[in-house]
Amino acid sequence: xxxxxxxxxxxxxxxxxxxxxxxxxxxxxxxxxxxxxxxxxxxxxxxxxxxxxxxxxxxxxxxxxxxxxxxxxxxxxxxxxxxxxxxxxxxxxxxxxxxxxxxxxxxxxxxxxxxxxxxxxxxxxxxxxxxxxxxxxxxxxxxxxxxxxxxxxxxxxxxxxxxxxxxxxxxxxxxxxxxxxxxxxxx
Numbered sequence: 001x002x003x004x005x006x007x008x009x010x011x012x013x014x015x016x017x018x019x020x021x022x023x024x025x026x027x028x029x030x031x032x033x034x035x036x037x038x039x040x041x042x043x044x045x046x047x048x049x050x051x052x053x054x055x056x057x058x059x060x061x062x063x064x065x066x067x068x069x070x071x072x073x074x075x076x077x078x079x080x081x082x083x084x085x086x087x088x089x090x091x092x093x094x095x096x097x098x099x100x101x102x103x104x105x106x107x108x109x110x111x112x113x114x115x116x117x118x119x120x121x122x123x124x125x126x127x128x129x130x131x132x133x134x135x136x137x138x139x140x141x142x143x144x145x146x147x148x149x150x151x152x153x154x155x156x157x158x159x160x161x162x163x164x165x166x167x168x169x170x171x172x173x174x175x176x177x178x179x180x181x182x183x184x185x186x187x
Contacts (some may be wrong), residue, residue, distance in 0.1 A: 007043050017056055017105065025108035030054070055115060057106055058089055065098075066090065080129030083179055084140040088147045089106065092170040096155075146173045155174035158187040176184070 015037040020028050030051055034041045048054040070078075074086035091099075109115035127146060130137040151167050153159040161169070 007039055007047055009047050009057075010061075012037050012039070012044060012047055013054075013058055016058055018175075020058075020108055027109060028055070028108060052112065052114075055108060055112070058111060059115065059118065062102055062105055069094070080127075081108060081140040081177070083135055084126070084130070084144045085174075088143055088170065088173055091147050091151055099151065099155050101151065107156070134176075139179060142174040143173050152175070 012033065016028065016033045019032050019036055023032065028051065030041050030044050034044045034093070041134070045052070048057055069090040070083065073089050074082045078086060086137040094102075106119065109119050127141060130141050132138055132141070147170075150161070150166070150173075154161040154166065
């Protein structure tokens with residue numbers, strides 16, 4: 001009797017991310033992932049069940065990786081401003097392949113209402129604790145928005161941004177954190 005073949009769930013997730021990055025959100029199917037991973041459709045289904053569960057697992061994996069990077073930069077209990085700084089730095093240094101997969105995953109998430117709700121909630125959480133009456137917090141919010149704008153322009157293919165320009169943009173974004181606060185922060 002032969003040994004039962006096991007399927008590496010993480011490897012299947014990697015393959016699914018590659019499918020989305022290379023074929024777009026509409027190219028993600030159980031069949032496409034199975035073929036790319038060299039396993040049967042049943043093998044993919046035994047790992048994840050449905051396409052929606054596969055997408056949810058991809059999102060959890062991406063969020064876990066993102067969170068580990070942020071914690072590595074900002075620590076486990078960062079201030080809201082420090083958390084945004086870590087987001088900016090994480091986005092700046094993350095490799096292009098990972099960023100392209102993340103952008104494709106976000107495009108995929110926007111196609112389903114339940115994943116769209118999760119994504120909206122994540123974005124809302126990024127602003128938690130930032131006080132719009134405090135200049136440093138307002139600049140952190142602006143830095144976050146500029147970071148997301150640069151990310152989407154580059155990795156959704158809306159604007160070609162080479163590495164030199166990318167780094168220059170992020171130097172400009174990081175300067176928002178270094179600006180002196182005015183005497184009165186209220187506006």
